[in-house]
Amino acid sequence: MSSDAQVDYRLPTDVKPTHYDLVVRTDLKQSKFDGVVKIHLDVLKKTSRIVFNVNELKLDKVHLYSDAFLSSPLTPSSTEFDKTMERSTLHFDVPLVAGSKAQLQIAFEGELTDAMMAYYKSAGGEDKSDAYALTQFEPTAARRAFPCWDEPLLKATFAITLISRADTVNLSNMSVASESAYEPGSTDKTDGVVSWLAERLSKLAVDGTSGSDKWKTTRFETSPPMSTYLVAWANGKFAHLESSYVSPLSGKTRPLRIYATHDIIHQAQFALDIKRKVLPLYEKVFDIEYPLPKLDTLVAHDYDAGAMENWGLITGRTAAFLLDPKSTNLAAKKTVASSQSHEVAHMWFGDITTMAWWDNLYLNEGEIFPEWKLDSAFISGFLSYAMDLDAKLSSHPIEVECPDAEMVNQIFDALSYNKAASVLRMLSNYVGEERFLKGVSTYLKKHLFANSVTKDLWEGIGAATGINIPKMMDNWVKAVGYPVVKVTETKDGIHIRQDRFLETGPAKPEDNETLWTIPLALLTTKANGETVLQSEIVLDEREKTIPLDVTRPFKLNAGTVSFYRVLYTPERLLKIAKEAAKTPSPFSVEDRMGLVYDAMALSKAGYSEVSSALALVDILRDEQEHLVWNSIRSNLGLLRSVWYEYPDITASLSQFIRELFGPIVRRLGYEYTDDEPSATRELRTLAISAAATAGEPSVVKELTGRFAHYMKTGDDSKIPADLQSAIYITSVREGGRAEWEAVKEIAKKPKNPSAGTDAIIGLGFSLDLAQETFDFMLTEARAQNMFYFFIGLSQNSKTRRFLVKAFKDNFAALEKRLEGNFSMQILVKYTFEVLTTDKDYDDVVAFFKEKDTSRYDMALKQSLDSIASRSAWIKRSTTDVQQWFETRKGSGKI
Incomplete structure (x- = not known):
């Protein structure tokens, strides 16, 4: 991108903010706020104009003070506002001198809306009467709460003062320095309270509020330098x-x-x-x-x-x-x-040192809950999701240009988060965790309270490891996509080749130019069964040969730590699967999870057959680890989701799922105990849920019976928390209006948040009451919970087409209600990404053709890619899937 283009969306650099004195008065009764900000500026270049961000605010009392002149403060000769760029330009007759300092003081007023962005209003209590207000500024909403330089690079210190009713609590980034009763008419400038606010407070009776209301002033300590998107405050009757x-x-x-x-x-x-x-x-x-x-x-x-x-x-x-x-x-x-x-x-990461793409130090809470096996769970929770998204042509790099606020909002996805965490996990495994963390510490210390770019982190880790980190990592961060490594066996070893992996099949030459430096993590076995991990081997060229005894078990990407897929021959995959199924196995839980995810993804992309992935799952049927079973369940669920309009295939898949998970249910039962391992608890929950989804009669009877007892008595003791989701879904799916109404009441008044979200999703599993579910969402549900309704209606294959029509029929209302926040792109994703035909693709394109999709363009493109890949998969693999199940029936396995 040219520098001219950058100037278009970045604020001018002739002045730089260094400190904000910010006073905000909150009137919860009137759903309004107002205040005044004094912004201290360093003048870097001579200028007669000041440009800053502001949106949805009424400005007043604009004054400019400068140490370059001692006369009275300047007022702008003219003011411009650019709604599209969300910025205001002040023009002055007297220029500011380079090297001088200035203070820009602006009074402002705004509305407390329910938009869930900027400074907004929420409510608790049984009847939502306990109103309060809080901020949410990331990425570009601080400008809707106070005039500011709303860019992460422009860090400044903040001294915040909040004025509120005396019976409320004020919160902000820093500790409270002082709190006192507010006396209307006071102009204690040490608290930053200027006469303009004092005048407004003295006129409260005229404004329609009680003149006898008592108010208070809460002044907070001055913060270290920070970006505007991290500024925060709140006001309400909090406990x-x-x-x-x-x-x-x-x-x-x-x-x-x-x-x-x-x-x-x-x-x-x-x-x-x-x-x-x-x-x-x-x-x-x-x-x-x-x-x-x-x-x-x-x-x-x-x-x-x-x-x-x-x-x-x-x-x-x-x-x-x-x-x-x-x-x-x-x-x-x-x-x-x-x-x-x-x-x-x-x-x-993000606050002390602000780095745009860093996220999630791969779940350090693993030290607190080692029994949760969080590093293993990372594969299903983060890695596989990121790889699925990054396999699309519409993917984007971890580091991506953000020319406007709409783009900033859209990159908060699994690539900016999950892929970033995944490639850092890969790097940590390659260089060693101790050296990796030492490098991270070096990086942080060098950039305390400052901004940084990727190469700064690479320098820190490079200093700690002696490795050329940029050479290894730049393409993982700056290029789109990731590789598939094809393994061809010879008598002396393996020949490997890397190409970009796409879910639609082998990449065209123009999409296959990147060469990644891939830590291969090669696991081999000795004659005595001992395993050897060769973590130092990398593939940084298109192809190479590695000497290896291929008569012994081996596997690439040991531990599934690197961000690539491995394509073996069907014969080798079968051999690896048989080794994986052994007890003990040379291949870890993480290895077995990776095998399942790779096999299904490769079949989806046409590199291998679905039957090969199904055969792998069949071999692993005696698996004991719930995390491996979770990968099996999610991938078989994917097949059911793709072939949802093919009754013969969904029936065969359901039978296969019942065959796999039914024995686990019979072995573990339905009762939970406090002293059992969490892995046992999770496997039971997973098996019961999978079997119920597949229609296992005994499981369906057990779950619906437990809910019937609750409906009859009001006693929910037979609904374990871990089974509430399966029970709600199964009872709504198998029942009628009475069950739906009962789950709806739970959704309206849940005993805890997870019960509420599980109930909302469960409501989507009634085809007959789908319209009432959607109407309930539109009229009674909180906006933050709308996407849970979409999840339920999308997961239920019988209501998918209803959801598409409902989305289209209510598009204007949905777009208006979710204006300005993240949720619209999530609704687009859940509505359309599960569709499977070329006609679906064309219909979606036609529907959005004349609409402004700038707020969710990336989600729309990713959803269209999903439809295209599912359609291609069905055309390519339907016969293969049908034949695999027919062969199993013929052999008496079903």
Whole structure:
């Protein structure tokens, strides 16, 4: 991109903000806020104009002070506003001198809407009467709350003062410096409260609020330099739980709190405990003390994203931070642990050192819950999802140009997050975790409170390892896609070749120009069965030969640590599968998971047959590890999803799934105990859910019977938290209006967040009541929960086409309701990516042809790619799948 193009979307660099004195008054009763900001500027070039970001605010009282002249403050001679670029330009008759300093003071007013972005309003309590307000600025919404230079590179310090009603709580990034009753008419400038605000407060009675309301002023300590998207504040009648931790580096004790409204605060203890446990771990890993005086978390009822790493004030939705340990399933517990740990990690990566694409230090909460096997779970939770998305022609690099705010919003996907985490996991495994973390620490220390680019991280890790990290990593970060390595055996070894992997089949020459430096992680076995890992071998050219005894078991990508797929011959895959099925096996849990994911992805792309992947699964039928079973279940579910309009194939797949998972259900039963291993608990849940989805009669009877007991008595003791999702879905699918109504009541008043989301998804499994489910979403559900309804209606193959029509019929209403936040692209994805025909593809293109898709263009292109690949897969592999099941029937296996 040319420098001219960059100037078009980046703010001018003639002035730079260094500090903000920000005062905000919140009027929850009137759903309004106003305030004043004084922005301290360094004048880098002579200029007669000042350009900053602002949107959806009414500005007033604009004054410019400069140390270059001692006369009265300047007011703009003219003002321009660019709605598209979300910026205002102030013109002055007297220029600012290069090298001087200036202060720009602006008063502003705004509305507290329910948009789940900028400074917005939410509500708790049974009747949503407990109103409060909070901020969500990432990526470009700070400009909707106060005038600012709203770009990550333009870090500044912030001194924030909040004015609110006296019976509310004020929160911000930093600790409270002072709090006092506010006396209308006071102009205590040490608190940053200017006369303009004082005048407004003195006129409250005229504005329609009670003149007897008591108000207070809360002044917060000045922050370190930070980006505007990390600035945060909130106001409301919050309750809190409190804890603390002792820094292992300094011995200091820091207070930790989690805030929420009174009706939900009792479910926040677990998230607080996680925060207390991970903070000292991160300090030791990074060898850098957490730099702020406190760390709060605020739980919000209405929240567009999952959670947000605002420095010192983490925010997030209820499902990310709340649970009742006595009635919450293990999956929800993992979600809370992951969410809190993830956001705390951002206090270093993203906050201390702001790096646009870094995310997720591959789940360091593994040190707290080793029994969860989080490094293994990374393969299904992060790696496979990123690889699926990156296999599309519409994929994008981890580092991607963001010419406007719409593009910034769209790159918060599995590539920016999951692929980034995956390639860093690969690098850590290649160089060794200890050296990797030492390099990370070096990088952080060198860029404290500053901004950085990718090469800065590479320099830190390179210094710690002596390896040319940019040579190895640049294409993983800057290029789109990833490779498939084809293995051809010779009598002396293996010949390997890398090409770009695409889900639509072998890449054309123009799409196959990148050569990656691939850590091969070659696992071989000795005659005595001992395994040898050769982690130093890389493939940095198109092809090469590796000497190897191919009569012994071997496998590339040992541990599934590298970001590539491996294409073996069918004969070799069969041999590897048989070795994988042995007890003990030379191949780890991670190896077996990777085999399943690779086999199915390669068959989808036409590199191999689906029958080959099914044969692999058949061989692994005696597997004991739930994570391997999870990969089997998800991939068989993918086949059911793709061939959902082919009754003979879905019937055969369902029978196969019942055959695989039924014995596990019979072995493990339906009862959970507190002292059983988490792996046993997860395998039971997985097997019951898979068998129920496939229509196993005994499982369906058990689950619907348990829900019938609840409907009759109101007693939910027969619905274990881990089975609530399967029970809701099965009962709605097999039942009628009574079951649907009962699940709807749970969705409306859930006992915990996971029960609420499970119930919402469950509602989507009634074909007869699909329209009422959709209407319930439009009229009663919180906007943050809309995508859960779409998940249910999309997962239910019988309601998919209904969902497409409902989306189209209600498109204008959906777009309006979700204007400005992330959710519209998620709805597009769930509605259309599961379709499977060429006609579907053409219909989707036609529907969006005349529409402005700029807010979700990437999700739309990815969904179209999914439709195309599914259609091609069906054409290519239907006969193969049918014949495999026919052969099994003929052999008496079914």
